Amino acid sequence: MSSPIRNLVSGSRSAGLQHFRASERWVSRVPCTITTGYQVKEFLARYPGILEEYLIENVSTEFLEGILIRKRAESRKPTDVGATSDRERSQLKLERMYTEIGIDKLARNICECSSDEEILEKIYEAAGILGAIVEAEKRSMYMTDVNNIDMYRYVPEQKSHRKHVGPMGLKLTVSAHVAFTKQSVNVADLPQDSRFPKGVGLGDDEAHHVIALPVLLETGRCLAVLEFTRSWERDPFSKREYEMAHAVLCWVASCVQKLKMNKLLKIQARLNQYLLQSARSLFDDMQNIDLLITKIMTFTKELVSADRCSLFLVDQVRKELVAEFFDEGKSSEDGTPLYTKTSQIRFSVEKGISGYVARTGLSVNIRDANSDERFNPEVDNKTGYRTQSVLCLPIHGKTGVISVMMLLNKQEERFFTEEDERSFQSFSVYSALALQYARIFNQLTHQQAKYKVAMDVLEFHIKGPDSEVQELRKDPYIPDDKIPYAFWSFDFFINDDIVPDLPKLFIKICTDIFGPKQFDLTKLCRFIITVRKNYRPVTYHNWQHGFTVAHSLWRIVKLCDNAGFDKVEKLALIFAGISHDIDHRGYNNDFFRKLQQPLAALYSTSTMEQHHYRQTVTILHAEGHDIFSSLSSEDHSRLLELIRLNILATDLSLYFGNQKFLAGLSAKGEFSFESNEHRKALSSIIMTAADLCAISKPWETQRPTIDNLYKEFYEQGDIEKRKGFKPMPMMDRLTQEEVPQQQIGFIDFICKPMYTTLSAILPETMPLLTGCLEVKERWKIVISEKETKKSTLIKSNV
Template identity: 40%
Template sequence: MDEESVLQYIREHPNLIEDYIVSPEVSSETFERWSVRRAIKFKKSRRPAPGTPSTGGGAWTEPDLSMKRRVILETSDNRTRILYEITQCCGQLIGTNSLELIVQNDEGAFSCRKTEDGELKLKKVKVNKSADYIQTIVNAGNQTIGEIHFYIPLEPAEKQIVNAICTWSAAANYFSELYTHKNEGSDSQDHQNIARQRKLSNFLLDVARSIFHDIVSMDAVIIKVMNFAQKLVDADRASLFLVDAKNKQIYARIFDVGTGDEEHVRMNNDGQKEIRFDMSKGIAGHVASTGDGLNIENAYDDERFNADVDSKTGYTTKTILCMPILIRGVVIGVVQMVNKHNGSFTRQDEDAFEVFAVYCGLALHHAKLYDKIRRSEQKYRVALEVLAYHSVCNADEVNKLKKIELNSRIVELETIDFNGMRLSELEKPLYAVYMFKTLFSDTLRFETDDLIRFVLTVRKNYRRVAYHNWAHGWSVAHAMFATLVNSPEAFTKLEVSLLDIWTSGYPDIRTFGYLALALYVSCLCHDLDHRGKNNAYMKTMSTPLAAIYSTSVMERHHFNQTVTILQQDGHNILSSLSSEEYKQTLSLIKHCILATDLALFFSNKAKLNVILDKGEFDINRMEHR
């Protein structure tokens, strides 16, 4: 076959390539390599919009960034250069040069470009809002100092990367301005400021590394935030309160009982101790309500301070620094630091905490999400346990079926026109077990109890719908049984070489498998958990199943239900197969069940009709088989 005919065949049969890629034939490493190559190819295909600058070079994507670090350190007094490097970094990390830096100051907006001699050139422009995505860069005073305009659409993950980089750039700009800003202080004072900011920078790096490395629970994050806040401003004690906006309260699960008001300690819905206060009271409540930080030099001079806590604990509160933690402009928490070891809290303490609060907010936000996900996962597991209990046959049903004996051969069952509708609900699973034994006792090792459990659980997982129910599944299995016992020479243990497969174009068998076994199990299970609705309905109504499976929605669900039953304890009738045989048999079962999708059936039927009309059908040819 030539390449074009192969490609044409794949275009007409998209499920073929999908099934091959997700099969064991393709290793995880190969799939990952393909994904990376495709992503790189896609990135390279992006072209800059007319008139947009090129970020040049690939320095930010190189393993060794020592050169870039040196450039930033040497130009730390140049805000424009720092913003340009940030822009370059964003472009190279997401793989595009279709972007532009707009620098903003008191004189207006300027497009920043690099000349051939390496100098940065600013050109005054009217801010163009036609970009596909605009990322703003703000300083410590929440003023916009620059914008990065992207002239291609960005994926959510790419926007997150850009946002994270620009958040760091705000802090970098802040440090740069501290470095260059000279007021009435002496050079020694400047050096002290530089040393202090370098210390803060290192501290914040430790904070980020620690907080985001150890997000295992909300409580763990809260403890870390409190410890870091206390060290940051050299306070004697620190408390963190979260905001309950619905009840207009602030609360804390982690607190020092010696400093709290025991009257406010309660048990929450999860059985944990909490201390709660109304947001209209206290210093922390005021900060939570207004979003404004408070720096109080003498707590007893402030009417909002509750002195009762000191009187009960014997602790003397002198100075307080209480600051909000915000996410998207909304206060989600309040950190209260008490009694600075040396003097009062300063403006520098406030500024340092404002930067630190960004990390607090991100950490608390992600910890909340983590807690929700973890709780949802536990609820999901409980739900699965409940469903498994109610969807698996019980011991009484198994024992009841085991006590009934059948003739060694039921001849009438071997005819296609056998009427299964006259069988009772007990006889159907009994006959299903009999048919399996008749077909495979000589070639397959299995436990009778496992087989009975498997059949009874399959019956239990068919819903009581009008047509696609247990009686229908049994009927199709019986038709296959009659076909198999009357054509033993055509459906035996099937062994196929790779050469036969590639020359025939047969899509789903890779080495060998038990075709008869797969056919019978597929027929018995092919409509498991059918809801009485077709695929078009499932997609139109945007059901959860349609969100999981893009093609052959119900058929893929039937196959996954089959695998789920096989994986239940005491249900695996294929356990005696080798690992390779097991994989190939499951692959055949999947192929057979997916083939019941009418969207695939009609095309298969059309091909078969052509073969039959030509009088060329041969059961021994893989494509015909």
């Protein structure tokens, strides 16, 4: 309402009221409760349009001009000595604010606050000072909900300091509008302002002029709203007063922001220190996962100011949550939280708030636990502890949620905030890393313990029976008259009669090359009996096959004694041969890969060959099997490496590179026994030649061997078919008619080139080439006979 009209009402009270009451039409519009001049003034202040309409229709021009003359005279009177302008009055107020009231000291005090509650107290104190400066009749402060939903009036004399006044938003109260828009307002006429139909948060009907200012943080969040009011009898807040209040409050907000940043930096510094301590704990004492868990619990409590906390590990296999430490609110003398360790408590991930977090990976922030149906009050009923607010958070790992942190009762506040959740999210990344590695380390330690136990059991079971060892030790040498004549040639074939004498024949091989004093005879007997036991009873890759390969290697080494191999290389060939297929399961490497067997995961290349070598080393390291103990440490290490290379060479996928390399050297006449590289390649080819020596045996013994080989192939093919895989043709029993062609192809592609190269370097091995070529011709005869028989059958049918 303008000054002339207001003075019309207040300065000419009797005349104005007389004219007002003179008209029955206007009197009928006045509420019956208006009985005093003050109530008339309040009514006209709220509804100035009625007064204006009345004056225009019922008051004379002379009457209004007289009032205006008196009003102008009043406005020319000095109002304050030494302050003749708004600017000068504002300057005086600012000086008073800095000197008498001391708001600069208050700003410094804000920066020294240690808790959010202290910050609110200082802001409320600043509101009191600012209200005095702008000469407000009343002041109020409203806090905003951290989730930007509700508003609370700050009432310091009440214990909770809060009184809910409604939601934030438009078309509500002035403070709700300011909190929602985050913009200050200067309302000159509250009743007539359509933006605020609910007035002020206090519900004060006398509030007519309002300044409302938001306290904004750097993040954009409105922390609080300060509201200053005057009644309609006072002048509205001037533009300068509004600007001065706004400027001062921005200064206060900057102080609050600085304090928040300082607190954040302190938290970050503590977090960094914790991470360093965790890293030290992780690498210095990774076995102590209990210490790591309690550290995570302690720091999380401090990080979000929780009263109690629990940490649950997720058992992915059993789909359960596991807890061992419990927070009963106890502390040590230095204030460090103490946790009670009990036997494991397990419960399904389908239960409770923590189970929900474990299943979904989502955080849960509950302000009133007892009003949430997911909360189980049984623990509170048993312990007497009163749970009010709950913050339950997931700790994510590579495989999903690996643990759940539950925090109870925010200290100094009614509930946990979104800021608490964000702080924990940053910290949880490092907690997950620490927990993951601690868990892996503990699993590794556990697996190592299991491995040692398994090795003890394995060592017991892989050892050959002592009775068999003692029997062989009593009579280790086979008489010459019992040695088959073919034993001294590549044509040697193992029949059922000779099988029991194979351990003695292996001792014969060893003493023939290395002499009778190279080995401890008891250890050698134990070794060969154990090796025999560790071959599986498959149809082809069995103990007899292992001995046959060792025999072929012995013949090559014996016949080529002057070739240039030293003792260690000879030992590596013979013992790699006897051990090269230990624990063979009757399946090739591709089978383990296709069916995703554990061995394929353990050894990505040359799966079975690496397994054979591992088993060989296990036997050599078993008690009483150290047959190479007489060697120097250097020769012993070299021998094991050569055995490894020789066994791996029996993987046909490695043959082609060795064959190409040696064939090139042979064709150019560049092969030299002086070269370690050349000798290693030659040893690899020798291993392959011995492994395939069955292809060079006389026909009458070679054919039964091939039959056993294909039985093994067909067993693998049958399994692959059942698993939904298509087997190779040679492993498909439906292609049995193609065996002769398959064998001829195998000789042409693998055997003939290999034995040709080998005989070119070592001419003494020519019988192997000759034998495989003779077998090839016999397969051709088989094919021819089948074709003749088929043709005869066709003619007879015709």
